[in-house]
Amino acid sequence: MKSAAPRIARSMRLAYMFLFIVSVAHAALLGNITWCSVSDAEQLKCTEFAEAVRTSRQFSVDMYCVQAPSKDQCMNFLDNQKVDVVELDPGEMYQGGGHHSVIPILSELYGPEEEPGFYSVAAIHQFANISDLLHLRGRRACFSSVGDMAGWVVPMAHLIENRVLEVLDCNNLVKSASYFFGASCAPNSLLDKHNPTGDNPQKMCEICAGRGGDRCSGNDPYANYDGAFRCLEKDGEIAFLKHTTIHEATLDNPALKSRYRLLCPDGRVEMIDRHDNCNWGFVQPNVIATTSETSSDRRKIIQDFMIQALRLFGKPLPNAFNSQSGFNPGDFNGNPNRDSSFDSITSYTNTENQLNNNLYQSINSLRNRQIRRAPHHRSEFRPPWESRLPKTQFNLFRKYGNGSNLLLQDRTTRFIRLDGQRQTYAGFLGAHIEVFQQLGKCPVPSAGFCVVSSQEYDKCQRMRSAFKAQNLKPDIHCVLAPTQLVCMHMIHQGNADLAMFEAGDIYRAGSRFGLVPILAEQYNLDEPYYYAVGVAQQKDKDTDLLYLKGKRVCSGGMFTAVGYVIPLAFLLTNDRMRSYGCDSARAMSEFFAKGCVPGALNKISYFLCFYFCRSLPRRIQMSTKAIVTYVIFAMARVETIVAVTRLNNSMDTPGHSAAWSRAVGRSLS
Secondary structure, three states, X not given: OOOHHHHHHHHHXXXXXXXXXXXXXXXXXXXXXXXXXXXHHHHHHHHHHHHHHHHHOOOOOOEEEEEOOOHHHHHHHHHOOOOOEEEEOHHHHHHHHHHOOEEEEEEEEEOOOOEOOEXXXXXXXXXXXXXXXXXXXXXXXXXXXXXXXXXXXXXXXXXXXXXXXXXXXXXXXXXXXXXXXXXXXXXXXXXXXXXXXXOOOHHHHOOOOOOHHHOOOOOOOOOHHHHHHHHHHHOOOEEEEEOOHHHHHOOOOHHHHHHEEEEOOOOOEEEOOOOOOOOOEEEOOOEEEEEOOOOHHHHHHHHHHHHHHHHHHOOOOOOOOOHHHOOOOOOOOOXXXXXXXXXXXXXXXXXXXXXXXXXXXXXXXXXXXXOOOOOOOHHHHOOOHHXXXXXXXXXXXXXXXXXXXXXXXXXXXXXXXXXXXXXXXXXXXXXXXXXXXXXXXXXXXXXXXXXXXXXXXXXXXXXXXXXXXXXXXXXXXXXEOOOHHHHHHHHHHOOOOXXXXXHHHHHHHHHHHOOOOOOOOOOOOOOOOOOOOOOOOOOOOOOEOOEOOOOEEEOOOOOOHHHHHHHHHHHHHOXXXXXXXXXXHHHHHHHOOEEEOOOOOOHHHHHOHHXXXXXXXXXXXXXXXXXXXXXXXXXXXXXXXXOOOOOOHHHOOHHHHHHHHHHHHHHHO
C-alpha cells in the first residue's frame, strides 16, 4: 500500500504536467487577438476589456491592445500583421477593402429590434432659416469624419447627385466641399489620403475644438457622431449624423431634442424623431474587420471570441435603448416620402447558429494550423494590477468620460457572422458601392495623352491602369503620334489634350499652336530649373568651348533646348558659328565635322527652321541661364494658366477648364 502511494503521486504529477503542456500548446495554436484603438479613451477601454477577458477565464485566447492615430493607420497595421481586428464604419470598410487587404468578418445589429444599420440624417437648429438644400451654401457644417458613411459619404453623394455641390476637384472632395460650405469641422480632412497634395484649406477645420495635434483629427472633441452633435450645439449650423445620435446625446436631458430639427433631402423640415420619412439614406452597420491573410480557422476564432465577449460583457446599460431612437416596423419599405436613392439594404438572416459556450476545441482539430502569434509582450498592454477591474464590473458599453461608441457601437446587441462572398468589402456593401461611385463623379471628360513611341505608349497604358486602380480622375486614354509636332497639332485641333514637352518643344507649342503649360516636373534640385552643359572626354586636352569647329558632336535632338537651341544660341551670340540665313541645321553641319542629332533628317523638323528664324535674334541675345529661366517661369504659372487650348466644345467655360487643370495636376503629381 505504501509503495503504491509514490506511484500514484508520480502519475498525478505526470497527468498535471501533460495537461499543462496541452493547455500551453492549445493556447499557442489559438494565438492571441490584438485590437487596434484610435484614441486614449478607446485604449483605456481596450486595456480594461483585455483584463476582463483574462480574469474571466472564459476565453481560450488573450487580448492585447495597440493604439494608432487613426483608422487609416489601423488598416496599415492590419496589412503588416501588427494587429488582428478593428471596428470599421461602412465608409472605412470601403477604403479598407479598396486600398488595403481588409475584410469584414462580423457585422453589428443594434437595439432590441436588432436593426441592421442606421439612417443618415441632417440636423439643424430649430429656428434655422434653411428650407432648401441650396441654402446650405456658406453654412457652418459639422461632420463626424471625412469618409464616414452616414456623416460624409451619403450626404455628399446626395448633394453631388442633385447638383447642389459642384465638383471642382475630381480627386479631392474635401476641396469641393470647402467651396460650398462655410467655416466647418471635418475631422481627418488633413490626413494624407484625404489631402493628397497637402493643400487642403484650413476652412474645413476652422470651427473644430481640438488643440495642437488633436485639432481636426480623430481625437478632436468634435470628431465622431457625438462630437459632430457637440459641434452643432456650440458652433455649427448643420450636422450630418446617424438618426440615433441626438437621442444618445440627450439621454440626460431629453428636452434638449426640441431645439433641433431634421432637414430632409427635398428641403422639408421635420421634427427630430421623424427620421423614418426624413432621412438621406440607409447606412449599413459597422463591422469587425481583419486582414485577408487571416486563415479561415483564425477568423472563426475571432468571431467566437467577439460573440462570447458580447454575451459576457455586453449587458445593455439603463436607458441605452428607447423606442424613439429605433426603427419602426415597416420603415425599410413602402414609404413614399423618404429618399430611397441610396437604399439597398442587404438582407440579414436570423439563422445564426447558437454559440457553443465552450470555446475550447479538441487539440487534435487544431494540429498543423499556422496561426500567427501577437508580436507584443503581455506587459505592454495590461493595466497595472492595482487598477484592474473586477470581471463583474467591466461593461463593453459603459461611458469613458465624454466618449461613446468606443471600440464598438454602444447600441450593439448582437453580431452576425459574415462568410463567403460577404467576407469582402464589395460583397458586404453590395449595391451601396454605387454611393461611393457617386462621389467619384467627375465633370471632366477623358483626357487624351499624346505619346511618340511604342515604349511611351506602353508606359502610358500602364499609367492609365494605375490611375484607374487609385480612382484618379479624369480618366486618360493614350494617343500615339509620330512626333511631338504632331502631338501639338492634335492638341490644337482637339484630338488630344496633353503631352509632356521639354523646353524647346514648349517654345514651339506656345508660339505656333497657342498651347500653354500647366505642370512642371520637379527634380531633386534646389532650383526650379536645370543647366545646359557641354561635356568632353577628360583625355581630350584640345577641346575648348570657343574652339569647337571640326569636332564630333552628340546632341539630345533637333530643337531640344539643352541639346540644340542653347548651344547654338551660345555659339551664334559669340560669333563662333555662321547662321546661313537661319538655316540652323546647315549651320550645325558646317560647323561640326560629324555628329548625332536625332531628328535632323526629319522633314517636319527641318521645315520648322523658317519659323524659328522669326525670333532668333532675340533668342541669341539671351544668356544661357536666362533662356531656361524664361521657360521655367512660364511653366511655373500653373495657377493662372487654363490647361491647354481647345479641350472640346463642352469644356469652354473657365470653371470647367480650371477643374480640368486641377484634375490633371493631381493625376500627374
